[in-house]
Amino acid sequence: MKKDKFNSKFREYAKTLSPQSHEQKLIGEIYQSFNNLLGVNNCIQIGSYPRFTAITPVNDLDILHFIGNWDEKNHDPKTALENLQVLLNDSYKNPTDYEIKISLQTHSVTISYLDGEEEVFSVDIVPAYIFSKNEFSEDTYKIPEIVREKYGKNRTEYYQKLFQEHKEMDWITSDPRGYIMIASEIDKSTDGEFRKTTKIIKAWKNNLVDEDKNLELKSFHLEQVITNFFQEDQNLEIFDAIFEFFVELPGMINSPNQITDRANSDKFVDDYLADFTEDQKEKIKFARDGFFIKLENLKESISIDELLKIDFYQRKPSEKFLFDYRIKTFIDSDLKFRVDGFVKPLTGFSAGWLTQTPQLQKGLTRGKDQRKIEFSIQVDNISADEYRWKVRNSDACSQPRGEITLNHTKNTPDEVTEYIGDHYVECYAVNKSVCIAKSRVSVKII
Structure with missing residues (x-):
């Protein structure tokens, strides 16, 4: 979208x-x-x-x-x-x-x-x-x-x-009166983007508290965070401000006492964060990752109400996402982009492209009959600034991976079929820190 x-x-x-x-x-x-x-x-x-x-x-x-x-x-x-x-x-x-x-x-x-x-x-x-x-x-x-x-x-x-x-x-x-004046001026200068952004962030915050009352971020604090964003850049659009908020959220909750109260130079509107436990902060990060994952995959048919529902996603230590690199995802459906994986020949077994060979889609062997796969871009009318690759194994295996690498998969030229499960490889076409196209190949290992 x-x-x-x-x-x-x-x-x-x-x-x-x-x-x-x-x-x-x-x-x-x-x-x-x-x-x-x-x-x-x-x-x-x-x-x-x-x-x-x-x-x-x-x-x-x-x-x-x-x-x-x-x-x-x-x-x-x-x-x-x-x-x-x-x-x-x-x-x-x-x-x-x-x-x-x-x-x-x-x-x-x-x-x-x-x-x-x-x-x-x-x-x-x-x-x-x-x-x-x-x-x-x-x-x-x-x-x-x-x-x-x-x-x-x-x-x-x-x-x-x-x-x-x-x-x-x-x-x-x-x-x-000072807070009212500043809010009014910023909202006027941003044509309402400040007000609308703040309301959406508050709605997500309320959903978070509904899921776990111990995760209560204060509305006034979050409003001041959004205020600072628009004071720094009044040309921000609502998506940019929401994206920035969730990018900054982990650092926010780890660093209290950053936003001074207008009337009290020795008071901070975010001082309450100092009382958050590591478990509380970790769970907020899980909710933040859940939001971002849905945002990266949001389709026009999915409502914002659904996007703001809380999903606690506990990622594996090695897993990365585009938002970790401040890369936004705006998929252009008019672009032609497709990747595939070529399963190299092995005596007694089928070879060929994964997306075009039904026999390979049923499952690839491992162990002594381990297969080698080379992933590459097959269709591309984009000429993007860069291409990033992600290999994600099943959570059930001992090495779920999830790293994102530049230009090719981590183990290029040959990824190998080592772990049983349903895995995938995904490639992202990125222009000016925006993912404009992506393609995924499923890999089943038996």
């Missing part, structure tokens, strides 16, 4: 990930209800939704409520939050048909929208002190560190931990 087809499929799929119209309507009405209550200048919506990188479903919303200027010695929000709870109980006008439940935490007020016993949506109103200005002359804030925790169970556990350890909540500097 050519690059323009890939880009088109990714862009169309990204549209399906955007919050649905009924979600947008609900969020808009709820946020406006708090603007009406608190004053439009006294609160701000934070998170991925105002940056236009949220994906469906959206079930919660964080709102910062400004309660004054930061005072290093006096920043207990207890009174302000208690007053807010009273205000909500007395004056809040619920714009929905759902019942609401208002709960006071030590550093936030939670409003739950309920359909019977089921929570349909929730809002956390978090106190914020005005702290300083960013480079856009917009306010930055001091907020409770609880905001860094994912809404729901994570925050509940965080509150419990503080209580059990008799610790006070830390306050961190936050620059939501």
